[in-house]
Amino acid sequence: MAKKEILFQNNTYALAYEILNFGQPKTILFLHGWGSNKEIMKQAFGKTFVSYQHVYLDLPGFGHSSIDSVIDTDVYAAIVQSFLDALQIKPFMIVGHSYGGKVATLLNPEVLVLLSSAGIVAPKSLKVRTKIALFKLLKPFAPRSFYRFFATKDVDGMSQVMYEILKRVVNEDLSEKFHARKAKTFIFWGKDDKATPLSSGEKIHSLIHGSHFYPLEGDHFFFLKQYRCIEKTLLEFGF
Template sequence: MAKKEILFQNSTYALSYELLNQNQPQTILFLHGWGSNKEIMKQAFGKIFPSYQHLYLDLPGFGHSSINGVIDTATYVQIVQAFLDALHVKPAMIFGHSYGGKVATLLKPEMLVLLSSAGIVAPKSLKVRTKIALFKMLKPFFPKSFYRFFATKDVDGMSQTMYEVLKCVVNEDLSEAFLTCKAKTFIFWGKEDRATPLKSGEKIHALIQGSHFYPQEGDHFFFLKQAKIVEKTLLESGF
């Protein structure tokens, strides 16, 4: 594991990363999802794609990477791009799981692999809408820590700053970004995914012209068991 300090908009971000297969000429960048870190991506893909250098990154505020305040996805993208520039790396391919899929898409790579990506805002259930309304009604009467009672499980154990980041990014709709995406795109999705439902994957597939869509057995973290299928599919595609 290594760290790289990135100065961006008068703030310094200490970004934790790891490189595997460093003798290989082309690089795959792996971006994790919300509430996760680079280790889960390494666990899934660290032993495959041997002919590529692997770059695993903790996004700001996750794993061992620092964050200095509330930022949106566009800022995440700019920080990651500054990090890549500092390492003099231009990935041949970017993998993005869940929230990492939003960042990966906006980085505009030549080849994009989305794993149950975020970016499509699904309609909220009546239960969720009721919970939000109740929170807004009671919020003035309780301390700031009260938010944890209502917060999504995605913020368990996270700071107030990261919760504010989540509120900032959770309802971002990337439909236009998917529609204008020029990358050669492969979309893999867990059929039993409840965090980002299969219908979201189908919509992203419809929006990204020429994309390929592969539903897989499993949930939001299907790739932990299906990584070799992902590898086989991409290799057979001739990438």
């Protein structure tokens, strides 16, 4: 593992990364989802795409990468772009899982591969709507620690900065960004995904003209078992 310090908007980010198959002519950047890190992407894809250079990156605030201020997904993408520029790397393909899919979309690569990507705000269930209404009713009378009682399980063990970021990014809708995408896009999805439902994948597919959509067996982390299928599908397109 290596680290690269990136100065962006007067903040310094120490970004942890790893490069495999160093020196291959084309590069694939792998971006993990919320609450995860580069290791899960390397676990799935480290032995695939052997003719390509791999870059695995811990997004700011995850794994071994630092963060000190509250940012949104646009800034995440800008920081990643600054990191790539600093290393003089231009990936022709970016593979993004969940939240990493949002970041990957904003980076607008030549080939975009989305794995159960975030970016579509799904309708909330009655249970969630009731929880939100109760929270708003009690919020004026409750201490700050009360917020986490109503928060998603994703906040477990999370710093205050990351918790504030989660609140900022969770309802970002990238529908317009998906619709504006013109380059090659491949969408893989877990049929039993409960975190980002299959309907979100279908919506992204409908928004990105000419995209390819592949529902596969599994849940939100389907790619941990389906990595060979993903590799085979992409290589058949001549990449």
